[in-house]
Structure formats: C-alpha cells, structure tokens
Amino acid sequence: MLKMEGVQKIYRTDLVQTHALRSLSLEVEEGEFVAVTGPSGSGKTTFLNIAGLLETFDGGRYTLDGKDVSRLSDRERSKIRNVKIGFIFQSFNLIPDLNVYDNVDVPLRYRGLASGERDRRIKEALERVGLASRLKHLPSQLSGGQQQRVAIARALAGSPRILFADEPTGNLDSLMAREVMNMLEEINAQGTTIVMVTHDPELARRMHRNIHIMDGQASDFEDRSDAPVDRIAPRAAAAAPAVG
Ligand SMILES: Nc1ncnc2c1ncn2[C@@H]1O[C@H](COP(=O)(O)OP(=O)(O)O)[C@@H](O)[C@H]1O
Ligand SMILES: [Mg+2]
Secondary structure, three states, rough: EEEEEEEEEEEEEEEEOOEEEEEEEEOOOOOOOOEEEOOOOOOHHOOOOOOOOOOOOOEEEEEEOOOOOOOOOOOHHHHHHHHEEEEEEEEOOOOOOOOOHHHHHHHHHHHHOOHHHHHHHHHHHHHHHOHHHOOOOOHOOOOHHHHHHHHHHHHHHOOEEEEEEOOOOOOOOHHHHHHHHHHHHHHHHOOOEEEEEEEOHHHOOOOEEEEEOOOOOOEEEEEEOOOHHHHHHHHHHHHHHOOO
C-alpha cells in the first residue's frame, strides 16, 4: 500500500538546515493498522505529512498504492490526496463557525461532488461515528471526543483507501481516547488501512505493528504477530478493486 525507500527531508531556513528525515525506509501493507512511535522531534509528523502527500521531500522514493508519487506536481498530489487519503489531526482542525454537517461537507465540496451525493456521504459518515443526531451542532457545543469523531467522519466521507492520524487522541482524556481508538479499529476492520502516530503505549499495543522512528529513521520494525488474532483486520480489502 505504502513504501518509502531512503526518503530524506531537509527543512532549510536562512540560518539552519534540519534533517527531519535522514533516510526513512518502511512499508505498510494494505489493511494494516500501524502505530508510529518515537521521541518528540524525531520526524513522525514529517513522515505522516509526506506519506499523506501534504509535503514534498528531497531524496529517495515513495510508492503509494502501486504508483510512484515521488515527483508529482502540487496539482497531481492534491488530486490523489482528495480521492485516496484521509487525515485526522490532534487538534481536530474543524471550522468553528460551521456546524457538524457543513464541516464534513468541506472536502466533498472541494472535490466538486454533486449535492445529493455529498448529502448521502455526509449522513452515512456521521452515522458511522454515532453523530447522526448532531448535524446542526457547532464544534464548540461538542465534547473533545465528539469533535474528533466529526473529524473522523470528515475523513471517512471521502472514502479514503488509507487514513493518516497524527496523535488523534493527544488532546483527549483516556476514556475519550479509547472511544476514538475503538472507532478507528472498527474502520480498519472494514478495510481502511490506518497509520497512526501515538505517544500512548497502551494504544500502540492494540495495533498490528509498531514502527519506531528515531532521529529521522525507521530504526525498528516491531513484529506484532503475537497480537491476538481477533485484532488482525480481515484482508478482504486487498481483493477489492482500487478506486480512483
Ligand atoms: N516547517 C518546519 N521548518 C523547519 N523545521 C521543521 C519544520 N517542521 C519540522 N521541523 C523540524 O524537523 C524535525 C522533525 O519534526 P517533526 O516531524 O514535527 O517531529 P515529531 O512529529 O516526531 O515531533 C524537528 O527537528 C523539527 O524541529
Ligand atoms: Mg509531531
């Protein structure tokens, strides 16, 4: 599903160069639910942003869903991103003066989908995260856990093949964090590949595999084959036809 070989990213300012990724090589298989862990500043967010085609990189090769996406134009990148990729952030990134329904609608409008199709996707996604009765609420009228579920619905409404989450439970108490994690497990079980950065060892243990990033390199592939079988998602999605 996702393969990086020797990926490098250098942030340059007038004064300093930061090697955010030195030579990152890793692979994520279709249907996996993978945790990305590592100390602060090790390059986890940089990796996720490159993987999600939000950022470009300076060296190496990146293959996503069978296509070399190393050297694409901004336009080509955003086209793939809109159709194949969903993002969830620590800070939810909802628009404060739009209600729940309209927040989920934003990326669908951006994709230019017809209103009937958008309406169907919005309601279905909010149903999946248990917020079908909150369509008219503003983000400020919801708990943190509910806001993150709106953000998950917004990502799901685009029917992504892969979901990237950057510390999605970082702003939540442990009860809400577990609720969001349960939801992500359910989404993964229904076929969506998920790559999630987390600091929470309890959550990381629940995933199929941990990739540890250290100093801009994936230094450690921890095999989670000892995980209980019922936590391994069905690989049925691998047989499904590719969309987009
Ligand atoms: N936009 C940026 N400009 C300059 N340096 C950056 C930028 N984003 C990240 N960095 C640097 O790159 C390194 C990796 O950052 P990041 O990927 O955010 O780490 P993590 O998510 O693991 O905490 C850090 O040293 C950080 O300061
Ligand atoms: Mg980060």
